Amino acid sequence: MVVRYRFGEYLLDTQRYALWDQHAWTPLRPKIFAVLLYLLQHHDRVVAKTELLEHIWPEQFIGDGSFNACLMAVRKALRDTGKTQRYIQTLRGHGYRFVALVQEDADEVLGAMPPPLPSPASVRAPMELPDAERRHLTVLYGALTDASHLAEQLDPETFRDIVQAYHHTCQAVMPRFAGYVVQYDEAGVLVYFGYPQAHDGAAYHAVRAGLALLAAWEPEQARLAQELGRRHITV
Known part of the structure; x- marks a missing residue:
């Protein structure tokens, strides 16, 4: 079953591994997608950093720098920051929580959907240079x-x-x-x-x-x- 998560002006598609922001699709790198998806799936509670590490990077050692850089990239994809925390809230000493209202849509109840994921040439991405x-x-x-x-x-x-x-x-x-x-x-x-x-x-x-x-x-x-x-x- 394909599940899509709607929150704010965004929609995360678990089949396309991409984020829709009412204007365009943005493909997400695997770890960035995985962190965002896990926080969305558990938006009803605080997720400890150790839990994220065990789920996203099983049996791997990930330093604070790499973890924080990944979390920063997730926030950047949502136009969020560690100061505003509109979507991902940091609870020091406890973990992280997705604080925006989340709606889960399964295949059979999707209704109107954004347009299909365009060809790679038209997806929002860094501009290709000669x-x-x-x-x-x-x-x-x-x-x-x-x-x-x-x-x-x-x-x-x-x-x-x-x-x-x-x-x-x-x-x-x-x-x-x-x-x-x-x-x-x-x-x-x-x-x-x-x-x-x-x-x-x-x-x-x-x-x-x-x-x-x-x-x-x-x-x-x-x-x-x-x-x-x-x-x-x-x-």
């Missing part, structure tokens, strides 16, 4: 180490202050290396190099930016260690 114009995009995701565990140990206001301090540090560092901050979440930032303008050495700039971020965070880490009595608030 061979001579194609370029590589370098992606950097920098997050606080073990942010979920840190959130459980600190009160919400203290944790928020730490995240804001980290975001401000990233804001100061990334532009120096032509880094384009795409999105912030409760644990880190997603940065593109070689976007929106292409430039040589995007990967090199990303590495330098990462090292500069570590160096810039050291004074803040020392301050937090003194104020909170914690030595290991690292990136």
Whole structure:
């Protein structure tokens, strides 16, 4: 049985592995689709991070950075963020919950449906460039180490202050290396190099930016260690 989930202006089709937003179909990468589908299937409760990891990545080790990047990609597909949380709410120390109203439609009760999934050439996707114009995009995701565990140990206001301090540090560092901050979440930032303008050495700039971020965070880490009595608030 094919089930489709309607929420807000979206419809997730479990047969097409795609998301409809009233204007166009957007195919989703497998893990992004799987995370979104699992949260929709269990929208009546909070889903623990460990449960998501066990279901989506069985018998695999997935670090906080990879997990947070995937969750960020899910939110981006829904035009949601870790700050607005219109669809996916983070409950620190507990997990995640899909908070929008969800309607499940099975085959026999679908009624009017969006148009069929178009050919790959017309699906919403990054614009295809001629061979001579194609370029590589370098992606950097920098997050606080073990942010979920840190959130459980600190009160919400203290944790928020730490995240804001980290975001401000990233804001100061990334532009120096032509880094384009795409999105912030409760644990880190997603940065593109070689976007929106292409430039040589995007990967090199990303590495330098990462090292500069570590160096810039050291004074803040020392301050937090003194104020909170914690030595290991690292990136």
